[in-house]
Amino acid sequence: MIMKNLVLHNDVAIPQIGLGSWQAMPGGEAYDAVATALRAGYRHIDTAAIYGNEEDVGQAIRDSGIPRGDIFVTTKLWNTDHGYGRAKQAFLDSLQRLGLDYIDLYLIHFPFGGRICETWKAMEELYGEGRVRAIGVSNFTTEHLDYLMRGAAITPMVDQVEYHPYLSQDPLQRYCDEHRIVIEAWSPLGSGRFVEDTNVRAIAVKHHRSIPQIILRWDIQRGVVTLPKSVHQQYIEENLDILDFRLDATDMASLNALNRDWHTGTNPELIPIDQE
Ligand SMILES: NC(=O)c1ccc[n+]([C@@H]2O[C@H](COP(=O)([O-])OP(=O)(O)OC[C@H]3O[C@@H](n4cnc5c(N)ncnc54)[C@H](OP(=O)(O)O)[C@@H]3O)[C@@H](O)[C@H]2O)c1
Structure with missing residues (x-):
């Protein structure tokens, strides 16, 4: 298995499949999931200060x-x-909890808070100092991105957003393509809601693959980074085993047609644009 990379606009390579770690519990579960993933061949781990598991993630990496x-x-x-x-x-604080010398990608988790431009300035400096290899945002709409970029010296390298066949984010993806911002798919399996999805089953049967594998393959072919989360070895391995088959144009069109702009989590369109 050869991990496929995308390249950020600052030429940093990013593995296209990463392990998600939201709700992977600190104190063992997150550690074991990351250790299992790294043994299975993952080379990209996604965490966040709010997940409470940065210590476990860092320890498993070290x-x-x-x-x-x-x-x-x-x-x-x-x-x-x-x-x-x-x-x-x-x-x-994150760096210390992770026990690492640098972070590859540091993201603003949500455009809440009223001071995102100030935050971005700090992140630009961290990038300039070489403490992070890339900086980006999460849950930003095109309007949030427009607002941030008006005062920014550096265009975000990434926007991590909810992304799956029921929320295919076509307008955001066009915008991000234009600005060379890589999209990362959070909740690619709808936090587990889509693992038995009947609309995807026929394509899974046709390719002798699981439904999660079809959804994750759809992500890869649409050119986004995908971040499936699991704490089970079988699923962790299965979710990575998607690089040796291809969905054809009919499969892709059927999956694209499932979009209904359905958010399972916070809809960032409801987050007001900052007024700094
Ligand atoms: N930036 C943000 O605001 C944001 C928001 C949400 C998520 N995220 C990131 O995106 C990651 C993924 O999203 P998510 O955690 O919501 O969930 P997800 O990856 O969409 O789904 C995870 C769920 O599906 C199950 N699962 C995974 N692979 C499976 C398989 N092959 N067969 C059957 N079941 C499977 C998992 O089970 P087990 O865990 O029991 O094994 C878990 O219950 C997060 O962990 C986090 O890193 C970011």
């Missing part, structure tokens, strides 16, 4: 014996840490 430079690590700044000074401190 214990893996895999060179640090071979693993892409993302964490995120939480809503209560906006503002220039707080953002810098939040970054240092």
Whole structure:
């Protein structure tokens, strides 16, 4: 299995499949999931300050014996840490909990807080100092991105958003393509809601694959990074085993047609644009 990479606009490579870790419990479960994933061949782990598992994630990475430079690590700044000074401190706290010297990708978790431009300035500086290899945002609509970029020196390299066949984010993807922002798919399996999805079953049967594998393959072919979460070895391995088959144009069209702009989580369109 050869992990496929995408390339961010600053030429940093990002593995197209990463392990999600939201709701992977601290104190063992998250550690074991990350250790299992790294053994299975994952080289990209997604965490966040608010998940409460940065210590476990970092420990599993450090214990893996895999060179640090071979693993892409993302964490995120939480809503209560906006503002220039707080953002810098939040970054240092995450770094310390992870027990790492640098982070590959640091994201603003949500465009809440009223001070996202100040936060972004701090993140630009962290990037300039080489403390992070890439900076980006999460749950930003095109309007939030427009607002941020008006005062930004650096265009975000990533926007991590809810993304699955029922929320295919076509307008955002066109916008991100134009600005060379890579989209990452959160809840690609709808937090588990779609693992038995009857609309996807026929395509799964045709390819002798599981429904999650079809959905994740659809992500890959649409050119986004995908972040399936699991704490079970069987699923962790299954979700990575999607690089040796291809969905044809008919399969892709059927999956694309499932879109109904359905949000399982917070709809960021409801988050007001900052007025700084
Ligand atoms: N930026 C944001 O605001 C944001 C929001 C949500 C999520 N995220 C990121 O995106 C990641 C993924 O999203 P998510 O955690 O909502 O969930 P998800 O990946 O859409 O689905 C995870 C659920 O599906 C199950 N599952 C995974 N693979 C499976 C398989 N092959 N067969 C059957 N069941 C399977 C998991 O089971 P088990 O865990 O029991 O094994 C878990 O219950 C998160 O972990 C997080 O890193 C980011």
